[in-house]
Amino acid sequence: MKSLYDGPNGQAWKDSRIKIYGWGEVGANGSTSTQSLAPAGYPIRPNRVELDQLVFRIERLPDTAQRDHVDWGFNVTNLYGLDYRYTIMKGIFSDQLLSKNRTYGYDVPTFYGELYFPQIAQGMNVRVGRYLSVPDIETQMAPGNYLYTHSLLYIFDPFTQMGVLSTVKLNDQWLVQFGAHAGNDVAAWERTDAKFTPVACIRWTSRDNNDSIYPCVNSINNGKYAYDNIQMLVTTWSHKFSGAWNMQTEAYYTYQRDVPSVFGPLPIEPNTNGAVCPFGQASCFAPAWAIVNYQNLKISKTNFFVMRNEYFDDTRGQRTGTQTRYSTHSIGWGHWFNVWGENSGLFRPELRYEHSYNAPAYNLGRRKDQLIVAADVILLY
Numbered sequence: 001m002k003s004l005y006d007g008p009n010g011q012a013w014k015d016s017r018i019k020i021y022g023w024g025e026v027g028a029n030g031s032t033s034t035q036s037l038a039p040a041g042y043p044i045r046p047n048r049v050e051l052d053q054l055v056f057r058i059e060r061l062p063d064t065a066q067r068d069h070v071d072w073g074f075n076v077t078n079l080y081g082l083d084y085r086y087t088i089m090k091g092i093f094s095d096q097l098l099s100k101n102r103t104y105g106y107d108v109p110t111f112y113g114e115l116y117f118p119q120i121a122q123g124m125n126v127r128v129g130r131y132l133s134v135p136d137i138e139t140q141m142a143p144g145n146y147l148y149t150h151s152l153l154y155i156f157d158p159f160t161q162m163g164v165l166s167t168v169k170l171n172d173q174w175l176v177q178f179g180a181h182a183g184n185d186v187a188a189w190e191r192t193d194a195k196f197t198p199v200a201c202i203r204w205t206s207r208d209n210n211d212s213i214y215p216c217v218n219s220i221n222n223g224k225y226a227y228d229n230i231q232m233l234v235t236t237w238s239h240k241f242s243g244a245w246n247m248q249t250e251a252y253y254t255y256q257r258d259v260p261s262v263f264g265p266l267p268i269e270p271n272t273n274g275a276v277c278p279f280g281q282a283s284c285f286a287p288a289w290a291i292v293n294y295q296n297l298k299i300s301k302t303n304f305f306v307m308r309n310e311y312f313d314d315t316r317g318q319r320t321g322t323q324t325r326y327s328t329h330s331i332g333w334g335h336w337f338n339v340w341g342e343n344s345g346l347f348r349p350e351l352r353y354e355h356s357y358n359a360p361a362y363n364l365g366r367r368k369d370q371l372i373v374a375a376d377v378i379l380l381y
Contacts (some may be wrong), residue, residue, distance in 0.1 A: 091187025
């Protein structure tokens, strides 16, 4: 944006509040696995250097600090790279993954418009379009994460949704969200998989701003098996110990009904898994639950340490493809550095160990343990 601001129409760009920016992310890993890193992610191919994300975004944020006029905004994000495999929505460029299984691909993970109404309560924002699912600690967009790799909890929950989401600030302590979408990672025009799916959340923040609790019914409909049609009850708790040390904990319970058995005759949708059902059942109820904790320590203006621990129980194997319990453990360092501007680069090395308790889930079902040494570099423009 600096070149636009410094150009002949610089003041017009500033007045419009439209921003054009993006980033590129390249990652590398070394692992004890040789065939696959799954179910870990986003890197899925072991012992490689990958182009994870190349992103171009244009957006305008509504002015939510004022109380005297309705304002508007929008967001369009274009993404190319390995990570499209996780952002893809069925019905939007999805053949490149669901039919062709391309390693690299293109997606538009967000495209939405917003209207802000300051006179409703202490402000209401209405978002319409395709947006990132709430209320995760982690995000699809690389610069918004503490670590390079993602938790299993995040990898196997909804990524994006298409619909309407309203956010209402009641006061400084309470915020509510409500709306409806077409289902998880499914375009509204998909005839076989799109379902009317309400969503409701509430967030409480303490007066000293040291604690926040954010429970959500992220997705709720008939719960019958379809493309990523998990029903999701989720809560996130954030706590600030000091100006330098904070922690975040997220836990959820998910399920689908009538999931085809991996042993039975019923068809299984591409890019989804069947369930390990009891003997003789063609389909069954498939729950999963998980909890993850982040400990984040800022040690200077440009450096931070992160520790992440999680537990994931894939009760019927429908989420990860293996019926087992998991634990994963990561430690990482983040370092901001200057390239063409202050803090325009981020380097994140990480050490990750994970274990599957009931069945071998790693290296294409050959191992119960996996060690990953990984790092990425993000350059922002």
